[in-house]
Amino acid sequence: MDLDHASPLCGAGMESDCLLVRAHREAFALIEIMAGPEADAQFHFTGIKKYFNSYTLTGRMNCVLATYGSIALIVLYFKLRSKKTPAVKAT
Amino acid sequence: MNENLFASFITPMMFGLPLVTLIVLFPSLLFPTSSRLVNNRLISLQQWMLQLVSKQMMSIHNTKGQTWALMLMSLILFIGSTNLLGLLPHSFTPTTQLSMNLGMAIPLWAGAVITGFRNKTKTSLAHFLPQGTPTPLIPMLVIIETISLFIQPVALAVRLTANITAGHLLIHLIGGATLALMSINTTTALITFIILILLTVLEFAVAMIQAYVFTLLVSLYLHDNT
Secondary structure (H helix, E strand, C coil), rough: CCCCHHCCCCCCCCCCHHHHHHHHHHHHHHHHCCCHHHHHHCCCHHHHHCCCCCCCCCHHHHHHHHHHHHHHHHHHHHHHHHCCCCCCCCC | HHHHCCCCCCCCEEEEEEHHHHHHHHHHHHHCCCCCCCCCCCCHHHHHHHHHHHHHHHHCCHHHCCCCHHHHHHHHHHHHHHHHCCCCCCCCCCCHHHHHHHHHHHHHHHHHHHHHHHHHHHHHHHHCCCCCHHHHHHHHHHHHHHHHHHHHHHHHHHHHHHHHHHHHHHHHHHHHHHHHCCCCCCHHHHHHHHHHHHHHHHHHHHHHHHHHHHHHHHHHHHHCCC
16 A cells, blocks of 8 residues: 555655654555545445444444443433332331 | 652632732733734744645635634634643642643533534534445444544543643652652762653653644534535
8 A cells, every 4th residue: 555645745745744744644644545435445345234334334333322322221221120129118 | 759749730829819810811911912013033933834734724614604704713722822831840730630631622612512403404414324324233333423522622621621631740750750859869869850851851842732633523523614
């Protein structure tokens, strides 16, 4: 992977920058290459994996929302259960 | 001795009135506004430095991110000048106060994150799950990524506070040790004094580096969200 040409600053006359800034630019270039909706087209999932997977943007978003929803449901369940159970039992 | 060690971190008061507002505003006096096309040496030097830093830092951002240029440049100038002024003897450094650094870190981080959620909701939510995660690990990784997101402003603030406070404490301790050793052993006192000089040079570098790191990380959070 040629990060110099993947960087958006190629040809902007910035070749003489210091090592720190070059590393900074290359880190940003890597982030841009890894993510992005155009990368989703290469994945062809079927069934439930089409909506819940860790490769496409939609799949990742749905997994995150499902995780948060599950946590919210678990918290709600325990809150409602503690309300139903009386604090002191009559003898 | 113990009481004197932390005395420099207490917010200064004069006749019961807090001086901290004046101290925080003071660095702005060192950056005069220019009213001429060709300025004096001080302003020209400051403008050249500001252009260099803004070119390096803002060239990576898109149009949306570059709207934050004024904010980020003000941030790096403020933290850098405050840290450097704090190296003057008997001065108070506002960036040693965690409250101050949290007050800078949290709004900037929150602004970047909220911008990301407003403009790129899908991508922002998808960031909580790294690409290619095995299915059984998905819930755990989502929770870990959420925690790491909320840790970011705290880490920003604590990094700056700890670095500046530790440096000042070290200078205080080694300075005190040099003075104490002068009457005991002059050679050891001389060695300690050389260490103190080297530490002061290091603290000058740390003051500027910490300002750059703080601003760079805010810039990175902004880039992730624009």
